[in-house]
Amino acid sequence: MIRIPGMGLAKGMATTLIRFFQRKATIQYPEVRQEVSPHHRGRLVLLYDEWGALKCETCFQCAAACPIECIDMGGVDTKNRYHIHWGPPEQYAERREESALRRSGRPVPDRTFIPFDPIDVGPLNRILEEEDYDPGHMLAILEKTQAAYAHLHVAALKHISHATGAWYAQIYGTASYYEHLRFELPAGHAIGLCRCPSCTLLGGGRLREALEAAAGASLPGTSSDGALSLVAIDCHGDSPTEPYVTLDREVQHGVSAKSIAKLATNLRAAAARPGRA
């Protein structure tokens, strides 16, 4: 091949010249925007509302719907206690080693246990044995666990998840749905109020509003100081002449809006200053 001096340069300039007259690939972003497929979702981000709060309410619907299971939701609740994960741990790279370890049959250390108080799993194992490790009996398992430990420990839920094979998120979802299951020790006192039409007619609505104002919590719920919980109870026709109110499961009679507010305030004050109120 004969080398002609300047040939390379000429070739290069020729390319430049051709490109110069071709259509430009550059888009004058942000004035001009490229058209994207309607299926394009872009980067997955969590959106915030105008007050700066996360819009996501962890309903898991995106994770459940994602066809290629690329969405995983993980995190803790507002009190930094409960880890939530959708899907089997095998899906996540950071858990692959753990998964291999589990398949080998050796015990798997679980880091998520460490921040929580460990519990004695003896009674829990007996409960699981009784219920045949069956996720279909989850409500019975959770109820018995609560009866044995007074509330549902995170460690207990984790253990149930490991033993039954049900996903933690699902167990957490079940446990957080039913009103009688709780994640914290019960409050000192509980005031119950029936919300049926008959009790509402007899003044239950007023009682409820007074009670909620005095307790600083909505029914059902627990006051912020943890001294008093408000529970919805069913009268089932037991109280035809007045609203059905209970204090620690004892039925109360002749309760007015004023007296129930006073009761709630006194109970909270007694918890704040033991022995004085």
Add this chain to the structure above:
Amino acid sequence: MATLLKTPRSWPKVTLGRVTANGELLPFAKAEKAGAWAAWRQVADREAPDTVIRQIGQAGLRGRGGAGFRAAEKWRRCQATEASQKYVVANGYEADPGTFTDRLLMERDPHAVIEGIAIAAYAVGATKAIVAVNAGYAKAIERLRGSIAQATEAGLIGIDAMDGALTLDVEVRPVQGAFLLGEETVLLRALEGKRGMPEQRPPYPAERGLFGKPTLVHNVETLATVPWIVANGHAAFARIGAAGSPGTKLVQLAGAVARSGVAEVPLGTPLGEIVERAGGGMRDGVKMKLAIVGGPLGGLLPAEKMDLSLDFDSLREAGATLGSGSIVVADESTCVVDLGRLLERFASDEACGKTIPCRIGLKRLVEIADRFAAGHHRPQDRELLVELANDVIASGLCNHERLAPDPLLSGLRYFAAEYDAHLDEGRCPAGVCHPVTVAPSSPAAAKKARVTA
């Protein structure tokens, strides 16, 4: 206490025919003598499953759980679906916090419920049955378990019972924790140990229910009616009650009536007659203003509407529902706006949150109703309320949200004048709410109002 009301002799007794007045349970031999398990023996001896379903269809039995779905249709669908396992689920949860009709039935005649389950299981080919009972009903649970044990011992149910006609295992499962458990798909999710949220239908539970298997879900009252139909014939049942809804219904009367309690009422009886003849009329010295028919999600029907007959269709047309069968009568001291708002709040609190119109729409309805009662309403609020309520109903996944706006809508429909008084004049005729926010007439008055506030 669960009181049984005396009803006129002319009202037939279908579900409470064997119930004793003192509430004691009959021993098994005596219950059998009174007619318990006779229908099941008859079916097991000489009737094919198809014959039973045809009988139920000709009787025109409709579900007593509130929606009034035709029972035979469910049975046929469940029977036609091929599966390795089928279930019968009896719903004895009784979600309505104020009623005790199902409890009364399960406590005083548990045999009727179990017998109905046996017949239903035989007809659709189910081998496992679950009675889901409210965990608060200790006595009902104990008695149901007792009657299952007795029937198993007598060889009526169990493995290859009645000379191999039926293999049926009946389990009583206490459930609790949410109002929505009264809804069939929610109950099934709870029995599976999952979060109690309703499912899209179809497929109906009769095709894909508990653990994905065909499941026949019925209220305990519906199942307790089945043995009577088999024993007395479908023609006798169809003669009772109204044309479109034959039979009887357990109704609970409460509120300002002379006697409150449970009564068995033939469907098609006018509401006023039920209040008069079963409830003994109004309490002394008070006048009826309205009745809340159908529980907390029911409608508010005015006193003029008391000639309305108690059946599924006419109540639905009037904006109420048969629901749990509760009729709560209110006197003149009741404010419709306030009552509607409180009932709506209950519905909103108990929404499970699966669908957005229910979770957020009901909250907004409560807020609007709160504004009505407090007198802070905005000019468009009334139209907004009706429009939003209709949207919530139209996008309903389960009956909770389809019925939830009823207390407000029926209030607006029948007591428009009272809403007008609240919205336009800023006064509450019953003197219950304080909707008065009158604009200060002068700067001085405004200053005074600020100081006192």
